[in-house]
Amino acid sequence: MENSKQMRTWLDDMKLDHPLVIAGPCSAETEEQVLKIAHQLKDTDVNYYRAGIWKPRTRPGMFEGVGALGLKWLQKVKAETGMKTCTEVANAAHVKLALEHDVDLLWIGARSTVSPFIMQEIADALGETDKIVLVKNPVNPDLALWLGGIERLKTAGVKNLGAIHRGFSTYEKTKYRNIPEWQLAIEFQNRFPDLPLINDPSHITGNREMIFDVCQTALDLNFDGLMIETHFDPENAWSDAAQQVTPEKLVQIMRDLKIRKESDPEAEYNSDLSNLRAQIDVVDTQLIEMLGKRMKISDGIGALKKQKNVAVLQSNRWNQILGAMILEGESKGLSEEFVLKMFKAIHQESINHQEKVINS
Ligand code: PEP
Ligand code: MN
Numbered sequence: 321m322e323n324s325k326q327m328r329t330w331l332d333d334m335k336l337d338h339p340l341v342i343a344g345p346c347s348a349e350t351e352e353q354v355l356k357i358a359h360q361l362k363d364t365d366v367n368y369y370r371a372g373i374w375k376p377r378t379r380p381g382m383f384e385g386v387g388a389l390g391l392k393w394l395q396k397v398k399a400e401t402g403m404k405t406c407t408e409v410a411n412a413a414h415v416k417l418a419l420e421h422d423v424d425l426l427w428i429g430a431r432s433t434v435s436p437f438i439m440q441e442i443a444d445a446l447g448e449t450d451k452i453v454l455v456k457n458p459v460n461p462d463l464a465l466w467l468g469g470i471e472r473l474k475t476a477g478v479k480n481l482g483a484i485h486r487g488f489s490t491y492e493k494t495k496y497r498n499i500p501e502w503q504l505a506i507e508f509q510n511r512f513p514d515l516p517l518i519n520d521p522s523h524i525t526g527n528r529e530m531i532f533d534v535c536q537t538a539l540d541l542n543f544d545g546l547m548i549e550t551h552f553d554p555e556n557a558w559s560d561a562a563q564q565v566t567p568e569k570l571v572q573i574m575r576d577l578k579i580r581k582e583s584d585p586e587a588e589y590n591s592d593l594s595n596l597r598a599q600i601d602v603v604d605t606q607l608i609e610m611l612g613k614r615m616k617i618s619d620g621i622g623a624l625k626k627q628k629n630v631a632v633l634q635s636n637r638w639n640q641i642l643g644a645m646i647l648e649g650e651s652k653g654l655s656e657e658f659v660l661k662m663f664k665a666i667h668q669e670s671i672n673h674q675e676k677v678i679n680s
Contacts (some may be wrong), residue, residue: 327368327514330452330480331544338579340518340545342406343570344370346560347383348390357552358397360567368425369394369403370547374414376431383558388531391421398422406452411438415445425452430523433458433469440472448477454484454518457508459582461488462502466513475504481578482516483508483539484547487524497563500534502541502602509542512615522563531565532573539577540598542591542669548573549662611666618670632674638667 331340343361348354348371358369373390375383394405406425409415410432418426426446432438446453453473458465466483473481485505487498490570509517519538521531534544550558554564564575625632642663649659 329482329514329516329612331516334367336634338365338574339539339543340368340516341366341574342368342370342545342547343550343567344368345377345551345557346371346522346549347558347563348386348393348407349558350386351393351396352388353552353578354393355396355400357550357567357658358401358403361550361570362401362403362551364567364571366570367404367545368406369397369401370549372408372559374408374410376408376410376429377559387534391417391423394423395421398424409442411590412441412445415442419449419451423451423552425454427454427484428456428469429659430456430459430675432456434460434462434465436465436468436472441626443472443476443478446473446476448479450479452480452482453478454482456484456486456520457488457504459498461504463504463507464512466504466508469510470515474616482518482544483512484520485524485543486520496524497531498524500524500537502537502598503606505543506541506602508601516544518545519543520547522547522560524561526560528563528565528569531563532576535573535577537598537601539579540594541602542595611669614666615669615673618673618679622674623672626678632671632678641667 334340340450343366344363345353345357354371357371361369371390371394373385373387373394375385390407394407397403398405404424406427407418407423408429409418409426410429415426428442432442454635455466455469455473458469470481470483485500485508487496487500488504490499494576505517505519519535521534521538522528524534525531532546535548538546545553548570549560549564550567550570551564554566556563557564622632624630642660644657645663646656649656
């Protein structure tokens with residue numbers, strides 16, 4: 321397949337028989353909380369224990385993390401449970417402290433990836449580290465910023481890289497906290513096919529009820545792992561309470577997910593097929609979104625025509641659109657017959673929308 325991995329990476333070296341799992345609370349709150357969750361996750365599929373200690377909060381006055389003190393708690397986690405640990409770093413001082421305290425995996429948050437200055441500062445501080453470093457996508461849907469962040473770390477000499485897809489913020493209200501824009505993650509995979517790519521359903525959904533479905537889509541799209549915020553008392557978490565799951569729920573999610581292995585030809589066929597189907601689902605959702613947008617514009621035109629008392633059907637304009645779209649369709653391998661049929665249906669729906677506005 322186009323995005324099958326060629327080069328061996330830190331993830332291949334782990335020889336896992338399931339996707340990589342990073343889990344733990346959004347924030348380290350107290351030593352007891354950090355240790356309790358770690359003990360609950362110790363004998364599960366979790367590979368890395370996460371806890372944010374420096375928390376980038378959108379508004380001041382919210383809990384901004386326990387700071388460097390939390391690094392001692394993560395060291396205790398490692399000593400008591402043997403789990404590898406990870407946390408977010410957002411500047412050179414964080415990097416220095418995290419490396420000094422032997423954190424195994426560092427991730428760069430979405431609010432840092434947007435800033436080339438910060439990314440460069442972090443890259444310089446990391447230098448030729450052997451630690452695993454994962455770059456979250458920037459908050460805005462800008463692939464170049466994400467790629468640029470990876471390139472800065474590569475150039476600085478970071479050896480064990482990967483990326484985290486955590487969705488993108490949008491002005492429009494959606495069912496997600498951060499819309500997945502899966503096509504951007506697919507594009508990212510095409511640009512860096514050998515880089516492990518982890519999905520973060522917690523920050524995409526903002527809602528624990530939707531986490532399973534996003535995990536399944538991610539696995540169907542060949543993601544290499546999942547980062548899932550986990551807390552023994554999600555409702556009372558000090559940050560991101562709505563999106564955290566309990567350790568029990570995490571285990572259940574991992575058990576229920578269809579994880580496709582690529583070991584035998586039949587499994588490979590099924591995995592390729594579900595990957596392509598997941599890509600089709602992404603495009604179909606976009607088609608519906610675009611059609612919805614088009615109809616909203618039609619409503620606007622309807623309102624204008626109503627003001628001026630103009631007829632809904634303007635044949636000249638319609639013929640122009642059809643001619644242009646048949647040509648455009650040809651260049652994309654679409655038959656004239658199909659383009660005509662599709663635009664007739666779109667046009668009819670558009671007229672219905674305008675009629676509704678004019679007669680309202
Ligand atoms: C987090 O992982 O807790 C976090 C702050 O994530 P993001 O950078 O994706 O918002
Ligand atoms: Mn969080």
